[in-house]
Amino acid sequence: MRRVLSTLTIGALLVSACDRKWPASMEEQPAVRPLTAPRPAPEGSVPVGGVETLDDREDAQDLQNPYAADPGAAATGERLFNTHCAICHGAKGHGDGKVSAKFPPAPDLRYVTICRRSDGFIYGTITAGGRAMPTLREGLTSRERWALVAHVRRIEKDGCLAASPTTPGGPAGTGGAP
Numbered sequence: 537m538r539r540v541l542s543t544l545t546i547g548a549l550l551v552s553a554c555d556r557k558w559p560a561s562m563e564e565q566p567a568v569r570p571l572t573a574p575r576p577a578p579e580g581s582v583p584v585g586g587v588e589t590l591d592d593r594e595d596a597q598d599l600q601n602p603y604a605a606d607p608g609a610a611a612t613g614e615r616l617f618n619t620h621c622a623i624c625h626g627a628k629g630h631g632d633g634k635v636s637a638k639f640p641p642a643p644d645l646r647y648v649t650i651c652r653r654s655d656g657f658i659y660g661t662i663t664a665g666g667r668a669m670p671t672l673r674e675g676l677t678s679r680e681r682w683a684l685v686a687h688v689r690r691i692e693k694d695g696c697l698a699a700s701p702t703t704p705g706g707p708a709g710t711g712g713a714p
């Protein structure tokens with residue numbers, strides 16, 4: 537009886553082995569292959585650390601600020617703004633930074649066109665750069681970049697300016713607001 541059982545077991549194993557779903561060759565594994573793109577992040581996920589592969593600010597358009605409820609974010613953003621942005625956008629974000637005299641002028645961040653941008657777009661601009669603005673992701677964690685977005689929103693709180701073609705840094709300027 538035992539012999540019959542073990543024969544049956546071996547038989548069952550052989551049959552199931554023939555029915556296997558995986559290939560025998562070790563070259564064919566369900567692994568990420570060389571030169572293939574890594575698995576994309578799940579849809580709607582927001583990066584909160586590490587280095588993003590964001591190349592185009594438009595791709596960040598729909599991201600929501602994961603720290604929107606953090607009351608300290610704008611204050612952190614203000615501190616970072618003085619170090620990373622004021623040189624072009626001016627201490628108050630009014631577009632009168634020193635570099636703007638020599639470089640395509642950085643716009644006043646209260647322009648209505650910028651006010652209408654989504655948080656994600658501004659985050660994308662800081663991360664991937666704009667038309668003339670360089671990428672500023674280096675040395676800034678994604679949390680810090682979201683804090684900067686919170687500060688930009690605070691700058692706009694006192695009212696937005698209609699962009700005029702004659703305003704320095706406006707739409708007519710080489711690097712002006714769109």
Ligand code: HEC
Pocket residue numbers: 617620621622623624625635639640641642643645649650653658661662665666667668669670672684685688711712713714
């Ligand atoms: C080297 C100068 C420079 C620095 C530094 C700089 N910007 Fe800009 N920024 C620009 C210029 C020029 C533009 C307008 C053209 C463009 O979009 O690139 C701009 C545009 C923007 C816009 C408007 C984007 C749009 O199209 O609506 C935002 C928002 C912005 N900057 C935020 C920031 C923040 C926040 C920082 C600091 C983390 C920063 N910038 C640092 C030069 C600069």
